[in-house]
Amino acid sequence: MTQMALVIDLNVCVGCHACVTSCKEWNTSGWAGPLTDHRPYDKDPTGTFFNRVQTFEVGEFPRTETVHFPKSCLHCEEPPCVPVCPTGASYKREDNGVVLVDYDKCIGCKYCSWACPYGMRELDEYQKVMKKCTLCIDRIANDTLPEAERKPACVLACPTSARLFGDVHDPDSEVSMAIREQGGYQLMPEWGTKPANHYLPRRKTRIQIFEDELERADNPLKKEAPLPAAEGETLDDVSF
Amino acid sequence: MHPAFSVIFLTTLIGVGQGLFLALVTGQVYSLANLLQPQDSIRFYAMGSALSLMFLVAGLLASFFHLGHPERAWRSAAKWRTSWLSREIIVLPLLMLFVALYGLVHYFGLTTPLFTIQGVISVDGSLILGVLGALAAFALYFCTAMIYASIKFIEEWHSPLTLINFTLFGLSSGFMLAAAFSAWSGVDLVGFYGTWAVIFTFAAGVSRWLSLRRNHNLVHKSTLQTAIGIRHNQIEQKSQGFMGGSFNTREFFHGASAGTVRLVYGFFLLAVFVLPVLLLGASYWLASPYLPVTAFVVQYLGLMAERWYFFVEAQHPQNLYYQSMA
Ligand code: SF4
Numbered sequence: 114m115t116q117m118a119l120v121i122d123l124n125v126c127v128g129c130h131a132c133v134t135s136c137k138e139w140n141t142s143g144w145a146g147p148l149t150d151h152r153p154y155d156k157d158p159t160g161t162f163f164n165r166v167q168t169f170e171v172g173e174f175p176r177t178e179t180v181h182f183p184k185s186c187l188h189c190e191e192p193p194c195v196p197v198c199p200t201g202a203s204y205k206r207e208d209n210g211v212v213l214v215d216y217d218k219c220i221g222c223k224y225c226s227w228a229c230p231y232g233m234r235e236l237d238e239y240q241k242v243m244k245k246c247t248l249c250i251d252r253i254a255n256d257t258l259p260e261a262e263r264k265p266a267c268v269l270a271c272p273t274s275a276r277l278f279g280d281v282h283d284p285d286s287e288v289s290m291a292i293r294e295q296g297g298y299q300l301m302p303e304w305g306t307k308p309a310n311h312y313l314p315r316r317k318t319r320i321q322i323f324e325d326e327l328e329r330a331d332n333p334l335k336k337e338a339p340l341p342a343a344e345g346e347t348l349d350d351v352s353f
Numbered sequence: 354m355h356p357a358f359s360v361i362f363l364t365t366l367i368g369v370g371q372g373l374f375l376a377l378v379t380g381q382v383y384s385l386a387n388l389l390q391p392q393d394s395i396r397f398y399a400m401g402s403a404l405s406l407m408f409l410v411a412g413l414l415a416s417f418f419h420l421g422h423p424e425r426a427w428r429s430a431a432k433w434r435t436s437w438l439s440r441e442i443i444v445l446p447l448l449m450l451f452v453a454l455y456g457l458v459h460y461f462g463l464t465t466p467l468f469t470i471q472g473v474i475s476v477d478g479s480l481i482l483g484v485l486g487a488l489a490a491f492a493l494y495f496c497t498a499m500i501y502a503s504i505k506f507i508e509e510w511h512s513p514l515t516l517i518n519f520t521l522f523g524l525s526s527g528f529m530l531a532a533a534f535s536a537w538s539g540v541d542l543v544g545f546y547g548t549w550a551v552i553f554t555f556a557a558g559v560s561r562w563l564s565l566r567r568n569h570n571l572v573h574k575s576t577l578q579t580a581i582g583i584r585h586n587q588i589e590q591k592s593q594g595f596m597g598g599s600f601n602t603r604e605f606f607h608g609a610s611a612g613t614v615r616l617v618y619g620f621f622l623l624a625v626f627v628l629p630v631l632l633l634g635a636s637y638w639l640a641s642p643y644l645p646v647t648a649f650v651v652q653y654l655g656l657m658a659e660r661w662y663f664f665v666e667a668q669h670p671q672n673l674y675y676q677s678m679a
């Protein structure tokens with residue numbers, strides 16, 4: 114079985130919202146669109162988005178860290194939003210595990226949005242149907258696109274490559290290795306939803322320097338003595 | 354959660370309709386067992402069924418206002434295997450059918466016994482429809498409440514008490530309406546239905562008190578730490594990703610001030626549990642048909658407030674992602 118998913122590296126994300134805008138651009142004009150806006154250029158603009166970037170401050174000043182947190186549907190492997198849908202409009206694709214909404218069947222009852230613990234679904238105020246991240250199903254399952262472009266718009270847009278995309282059921286995929294080797298985790302594991310998307314934690318980059326690396330024991334300049342006389346050419350003298 | 358008036362009307366109105374129908378069937382069973390004198394088929398049972406049907410239809414109409422695409426509502430019967438909402442949408446029309454048939458059988462006087470059980474209980478068409486309808490009515494209470502109780506991470510709702518409350522509130526308001534209806538149409542059953550209404554109101558008071566206490570002491574499983582997966586005691590949200598609100602801030606927050614919430618809380622305790630009982634009590638001495646009717650109206654208003662509070666009480670874990678904006 115295949116389960117496509119995003120792995121988002123919180124250590125790399127700089128909170129630039131490039132994924133948000135490119136998601137909106139691709140999806141409002143494509144298969145899953147439109148993602149309508151209300152008062153876009155007025156006070157209190159609001160609208161439908163598949164992807165948001167939030168910002169949290171962790172710790173107490175001066176020891177604080179700013180964490181940018183991209184948030185979109187996690188394409189859960191046990192999605193609680195799917196079985197509650199009375200019409201079958203919400204479904205999980207068998208072939209790649211993407212959770213989708215069929216806009217032609219959705220009656221806009223909002224029940225699925227109640228049944229997502231993460232608040233990843235948004236009702237479109239104009240079309241009156243439920244919308245959510247499709248993992249750009251019209252890109253990733255489109256064989257006419259070149260292989261390199263069969264990725265979600267957010268992944269292609271991210272300038273820091275904080276977003277990885279792939280099959281989390283394939284142990285040798287880039288995403289599986291990142292989860293395994295860099296401590297990938299799931300959101301709210303307590304509800305048993307088994308989110309397919311994972312997050313990579315913040316990681317401190319520390320260099321370890323031992324004393325003898327700073328003061329090389331054999332550093333000739335340390336010696337309080339006249340510089341050693343030339344003992345013939347060393348390798349350094351002849352290589353350039 | 355944001356309390357939507359369509360859902361408040363839906364759940365309270367069909368609760369009354371179901372309760373009234375159950376009251377009618379109870380009355381018929383009692384008179385069958387010679388514990389009550391039999392009532393007039395047309396004036397009591399047929400009219401009572403019509404009244405119950407009116408409430409059920411009104412509830413159904415209210416529910417359409419909740420939908421973005423009411424014209425596709427028929428699709429919602431599709432997933433009855435997994436969705437309690439789908440099940441509710443199947444059982445509601447089924448109950449309406451039973452109530453309508455029950456009323457019609459009484460209206461046309463088709464109550465000649467079909468057969469007798471052990472020579473004492475004579476079973477007619479209305480009794481069979483009544484029992485089937487009663488089963489549907491209880492199934493509907495169950496389905497309606499399970500819509501809320503089945504969502505395990507809305508922990509205020511995820512409790513058997515939700516099922517008990519929905520059923521008892523429906524029964525008390527339905528029997529209250531039966532008492533009011535009896536008083537209004539001059540039927541001598543005000544005492545019978547009134548007593549049951551008070552019993553159900555009291556039982557509902559106990560179970561609602563238990564759920565209020567449970568919710569008051571509830572410790573939520575999800576925290577901001579599990580929501581974003583960062584282990585630190587001090588995390589503060591600086592941005593939600595937007596400034597003007599979104600579906601997430603509109604649908605899952607009630608937006609009412611603490612004062613309003615407290616006011617509604619006090620009102621529903623008074624209007625559901627205290628005033629109707631006093632009004633019914635008074636009607637034992639002052640045989641005025643207005644008192645039971647007022648008791649029903651007051652309790653119904655109280656139940657709307659109770660349902661409003663039921664939504665306000667519920668804390669959805671998604672709210673953790675929308676705590677503050679810098
Ligand atoms: S994140 Fe929410 S909407 Fe997406 S699959 Fe999981 S439960 Fe469903």
Ligand code: SF4
Binds near residue numbers: 198201214221223226
């Ligand atoms: S809003 Fe649409 S997708 Fe969600 S549960 Fe209702 S019908 Fe299904």
